[in-house]
Amino acid sequence: MEDSPFFTEDLLTNMNKFFVGEVELLRDLNNVDEKRIKRNYPLLVSLIENSKSMFLLGECNLINDMYMIARSYVERMINFMYLQVCDEAELNSFQLHTTQKAYRRLDRSIERTTGKVQFVYTGKDSVSLPNLNEALNLFTSKSGKEITHWTPISLDKRIDIISERTSIKPSIMMMCKLYIYEDASEALHGTLYGSLFHLGVFSPGTKLLNPNDLLQHYSSLKTTVYWTCGLLTNDLLTLLNESIQI
Numbered sequence: 001m002e003d004s005p006f007f008t009e010d011l012l013t014n015m016n017k018f019f020v021g022e023v024e025l026l027r028d029l030n031n032v033d034e035k036r037i038k039r040n041y042p043l044l045v046s047l048i049e050n051s052k053s054m055f056l057l058g059e060c061n062l063i064n065d066m067y068m069i070a071r072s073y074v075e076r077m078i079n080f081m082y083l084q085v086c087d088e089a090e091l092n093s094f095q096l097h098t099t100q101k102a103y104r105r106l107d108r109s110i111e112r113t114t115g116k117v118q119f120v121y122t123g124k125d126s127v128s129l130p131n132l133n134e135a136l137n138l139f140t141s142k143s144g145k146e147i148t149h150w151t152p153i154s155l156d157k158r159i160d161i162i163s164e165r166t167s168i169k170p171s172i173m174m175m176c177k178l179y180i181y182e183d184a185s186e187a188l189h190g191t192l193y194g195s196l197f198h199l200g201v202f203s204p205g206t207k208l209l210n211p212n213d214l215l216q217h218y219s220s221l222k223t224t225v226y227w228t229c230g231l232l233t234n235d236l237l238t239l240l241n242e243s244i245q246i
Contacts, residue, residue, distance in 0.1 A: 007220035015226040016055065022233035023051040034244050036084050036091065043080045047073060047233075054229070058222045061215070063198040064187050070225050071184030074176045075155065077232050081239055082158040085165040090151060093138065097150035100135035103127070104146060155181075166239050172231045179228060 026044050029037055037044075050073040057066035083091055106127060109118035121127070129135075139147040153161070155177065163170040186194030193202070200206035200217045208214050 007216065007223050009219065012219050012223045012226075015223045015230065016058075019051065019226040019230035019233070020055070022230045022237070023048055025237055026233070029240070032240075032244065037240070037244075039091070039095065040080060040083050043076050043083075047076050047080070050076065051229075054225070058225075061218050063218050063221055064195070066222070066225065067180060067184040067198060068187050070180045070229060071188070073229055074181050074232065077229075077236060078155060078158055078162070078173055078176075081162050081168070081236050084239060084243060085162060090153070094150055096131060096135035096138050099129050099131055100139045100146075103129055103132055103136070162239075167242060168235050168239050172228065172235050176228050176232050180225060 026048055029044055030041060032038075050069055053069045054066055054073065057063075057069060079094075083094060105119075106121040107119075109116060111117075141147055151158075159170050159173045159177070162168055162173070183194070183197045186197065188194070196202070198218075198221060199214070200208055206217055208217065
């Protein structure tokens with residue numbers, strides 16, 4: 001996206017306010033008596049925390065790190081929307097994944113030809129987790145290895161299902177995935193591209209001749225992140241308003 005006078009400080013401020021306002025509405029969902037919201041409310045709490053981190057990183061112009069947190073925001077938001085419309089088996093899978101993961105973390109190890117590292121819980125408190133056997137059976141492969149993903153359905157397919165089962169169009173979710181998720185994934189995976197994309201070096205038309213140009217470029221990135229994540233949050237609120245009339 002090419003920088004232009006369109007991306008002003010006033011626009012950045014307004015998009016930040018828009019995003020903050022949308023996120024603030026998520027807090028009210030704690031008072032909604034609906035099973036699928038209450039069972040997955042920790043996701044909403046994590047989204048609120050994500051938004052705070054995004055703002056703090058943006059204020060410090062730590063744009064690369066801001067993108068990585070925004071990626072988490074996007075995936076969590078899409079997951080929460082998906083969990084409102086998915087089949088009951090998928091909803092249970094999301095919960096059971098947590099159960100088996102909590103159990104497995106009590107005895108973890110990594111072994112290579114040069115050595116082994118292991119973390120084992122040795123405390124005296126007993127560990128009791130609901131539906132543990134069911135969870136372990138569901139997330140253990142035929143070869144005995146852990147199945148690490150909570151669902152075999154890809155993020156793109158989750159977007160499709162949301163749009164198929166609601167009036168929410170996929171465009172905002174797709175835009176967030178294209179604009180935020182992909183670049184942030186490169187950053188998380190430690191690639192050279194992921195270390196440089198936010199500097200504008202791969203964006204034709206971006207002129208970075210002095211420090212002020214870089215600040216202008218950062219403003220354009222922050223504005224777009226706040227805008228797209230605000231629209232994504234609005235999609236969730238629209239979905240919930242249609243399905244349970246909050």
